[in-house]
Amino acid sequence: xxxxxxxxxxxxxxxxxxxxxxxxxxxxxxxxxxxxxxxxxxxxxxxxxxxxxxxxxxxxxxxxxxxxxxxxxxxxxxxxxxxxxxxxxxxxxxxxxxxxxxxxxxxxxxxxxxxxxxxxxxxxxxxxxxxxxxxxxxxxxxxxxxxxxxxxxxxxxxxxxxxxxxxxxxxxxxxxxxxxxxxxxxxxxxxxxxxxxxxxxxxxxxxxxxxxxxxxxxxxxxxxxxxxxxxxxxxxxxxxxxxxxxxxxxxxxxxxxxxxxxxxxxxxxxxxxxxxxxxxxxxxxxxxxxxxxxxxx
Amino acid sequence: xxxxxxxxxxxxxxxxxxxxxxxxxxxxxxxxxxxxxxxxxxxxxxxxxxxxxxxxxxxxxxxxxxxxxxxxxxxxxxxxxxxxxxxxxxxxxxxxxxxxxxxxxxxxxxxxxxxxxxxxxxxxxxxxxxxxxxxxxxxxxxxxxxxxxxxxxxxxxxxxxxxxxxxxxxxxxxxxxxxxxxxxxxxxxxxxxxxxxxxxxxxxxxxxxxxxxxxxxxxxxxxxxxxxxxxxxxxxxxxxxxxxxxxxxxxxxxxxxxxxxxxxxxxxxx
Numbered sequence: 001x002x003x004x005x006x007x008x009x010x011x012x013x014x015x016x017x018x019x020x021x022x023x024x025x026x027x028x029x030x031x032x033x034x035x036x037x038x039x040x041x042x043x044x045x046x047x048x049x050x051x052x053x054x055x056x057x058x059x060x061x062x063x064x065x066x067x068x069x070x071x072x073x074x075x076x077x078x079x080x081x082x083x084x085x086x087x088x089x090x091x092x093x094x095x096x097x098x099x100x101x102x103x104x105x106x107x108x109x110x111x112x113x114x115x116x117x118x119x120x121x122x123x124x125x126x127x128x129x130x131x132x133x134x135x136x137x138x139x140x141x142x143x144x145x146x147x148x149x150x151x152x153x154x155x156x157x158x159x160x161x162x163x164x165x166x167x168x169x170x171x172x173x174x175x176x177x178x179x180x181x182x183x184x185x186x187x188x189x190x191x192x193x194x195x196x197x198x199x200x201x202x203x204x205x206x207x208x209x210x211x212x213x214x215x216x217x218x219x220x221x222x223x224x225x226x227x228x229x230x231x232x233x234x235x236x237x238x239x240x241x242x243x244x245x246x247x248x249x250x251x252x253x254x255x256x257x258x259x260x261x262x263x264x265x266x267x268x269x270x271x272x273x274x275x276x277x278x279x280x281x282x283x284x285x286x287x288x289x290x291x292x293x294x295x296x297x
Numbered sequence: 298x299x300x301x302x303x304x305x306x307x308x309x310x311x312x313x314x315x316x317x318x319x320x321x322x323x324x325x326x327x328x329x330x331x332x333x334x335x336x337x338x339x340x341x342x343x344x345x346x347x348x349x350x351x352x353x354x355x356x357x358x359x360x361x362x363x364x365x366x367x368x369x370x371x372x373x374x375x376x377x378x379x380x381x382x383x384x385x386x387x388x389x390x391x392x393x394x395x396x397x398x399x400x401x402x403x404x405x406x407x408x409x410x411x412x413x414x415x416x417x418x419x420x421x422x423x424x425x426x427x428x429x430x431x432x433x434x435x436x437x438x439x440x441x442x443x444x445x446x447x448x449x450x451x452x453x454x455x456x457x458x459x460x461x462x463x464x465x466x467x468x469x470x471x472x473x474x475x476x477x478x479x480x481x482x483x484x485x486x487x488x489x490x491x492x493x494x495x496x497x498x499x500x501x502x503x504x505x506x507x508x509x510x511x512x513x514x515x516x517x518x519x520x521x522x523x524x525x526x527x528x529x530x531x532x533x534x535x536x537x538x539x540x541x542x543x544x545x546x547x548x549x550x551x552x553x554x555x556x557x558x559x560x561x562x563x564x565x566x567x
Contacts (some may be wrong), residue, residue: 002444007390007471009393010390010471010472011386011390012383013382013472014383014385014386014390014475015382015383015386015387015398017379017382017383018379018380018382018383018402018446019398020443021375021379021438021439021442022401022405022442022443024404024439024440024441025413025417025420025435025436025438025439025440026405026408026413026436026440026442027401027405028416028420029413029414029416029417029420029510030408030412030413030416032416032419033412033413033415033416033421036415036416040497043415043419063561090307090311092310093304093308094305096301096304098301098305098308100305100308104308104311104312106551106554107311107312107315107316108311108312108315109550109554109558110315110316110319110547110550111315111319113496113546113547113549113550113557114500114519114543114546114547115499115500115501115502115517115518115546116500116502117500117502117516117518117519117521118521118539118542118543118546119520120522121525121539122318122319122539123519124320124525125321125325125525125532125535125539126318126321128337128532130334130336130337132321132337133338134337134340135337135338136338139338158354163330166315166318168313171412174558178558188448217552218343222356222446223409226409227409227411229502229503230502230503230518233502234502234522234525248409248411251411251415252411252503255414255418256418256507258552259552260418260567261415264415265415265416267411268411268413268414270414270428270463271408271411272412275300275409276407285479291382
């Protein structure tokens with residue numbers, strides 16, 4: 001009996017502190033966000049102006065929020081069609097026997113360890129009108145391409161995407177390189193013995209085996225795109241004229257600049273629902289194949 | 298042979314695209330704003346040391362650096378200490394609801410910090426923790442717990458029961474086993490989660506932005522962004538400040554490269 005009690009005490013001792021911290025600073029705020037989202041509230045007065053789903057309706061029917069979702073989707077899709085093929089190609093390249101390969105990997109990964117805040121400031125300075133980027137373009141005889149990189153509403157999202165790619169491509173490459181390293185050399189040798197060209201081996205042996213790594217990358221990349229904040233907030237504040245708002249910048253803008261805590265919370269909950277739905281669907285339809293594979297093996 | 302030279306060409310191109318922005322920042326710090334305005338892509342001529350000297354001798358930069366370090370160390374210590382204890386309970390005790398608690402933590406992987414920020418801010422205000430390093434460190438530790446536990450639990454699980462039995466036969470309590478045997482054996486995984494928690498906290502921007510108004514409390518990412526808008530006319534100064542603030546992250550990365558890469562590639566496989 002006393003040993004049972006002792007076991008229980010041990011469990012509480014070990015699990016308790018983590019649970020308190022996690023519930024207090026993660027779960028409770030999440031639940032509170034749902035609660036606040038049902039009120040008209042500035043965050044200062046008492047919480048008595050019940051609004052029901054009005055905040056949600058306002059957000060969902062508002063063009064700025066719709067645009068914000070669209071911007072997040074554009075970034076996610078661009079990542080899939082630009083960053084993914086690029087990362088795969090570069091990973092295949094860096095997987096070859098090259099002199100200085102180790103050095104190359106470290107270099108490519110370096111921007112990933114800089115904070116988004118520092119990355120944002122670096123690129124603000126580079127993209128200043130008449131600044132470094134413009135001068136390099138002119139020197140390369142492409143002066144006609146010079147634009148208002150961050151001030152042109154039609155362009156700003158793509159400029160941000162370039163910066164995001166600069167920062168995150170190294171992560172994709174490293175992840176895929178790890179995946180490539182996991183492919184047994186015998187498979188490539190067997191394919192070569194069967195007379196496969198190096199392209200055929202890549203296409204029919206290596207790429208399919210890279211599947212699990214690619215699916216993980218897609219997951220992380222989409223979730224990251226949906227949650228994009230720091231970089232955009234520092235570089236454009238979502239502007240000009242909301243041309244680069246994301247769901248996260250929209251929610252912080254309303255919560256902390258305009259003190260619309262109820263409305264901001266509704267946007268936060270919508271962001272969460274979108275991320276969560278994506279995660280569930282992705283788990284169900286894409287990642288499941290990987291776990292099934294692991295089980296049958 | 299031709300293929301190989303294409304590979305080298307592409308490799309050089311990648312290095313260029315990665316490195317040129319960083320070099321621009323570092324070299325820009327050695328110029329004056331007039332030099333930069335006249336010729337943004339030029340080299341320092343003459344080399345100017347004043348920007349770097351001024352920043353290194355002003356307390357501002359060191360304050361930000363110190364604040365970042367303090368917060369990251371506290372957040373990492375908490376995440377690793379509490380996370381390893383919880384992972385121990387969730388991996389080597391069997392009790393009712395164990396998988397439920399574990400799932401609760403893993404759910405945390407899906408909670409973006411941004412979603413919780415508004416209530417978190419109000420909570421911290423109520424707890425009188427605004428302008429307090431703990432107001433940032435505690436939530437950051439809490440948000441690092443899921444990944445910590447998800448990495449540590451399978452690792453601790455894989456340690457053979459025979460080792461535990463032997464320890465018990467030698468008279469060790471469960472707590473003694475955890476402290477003297479399991480933790481040392483888990484060292485590789487512990488380093489990985491520590492590095493991840495540290496980097497996450499070190500790079501955080503949103504939470505410090507909300508919690509700190511007083512620039513004496515700013516962390517480095519917040520400090521850099523503020524410095525940039527404050528001195529936007531003095532490009533050289535901002536470049537020098539940014540260059541200096543890159544150094545800790547890049548230096549830490551050089552030291553912990555394997556752990557960072559291993560942790561990231563390992564953690565995503567769950």
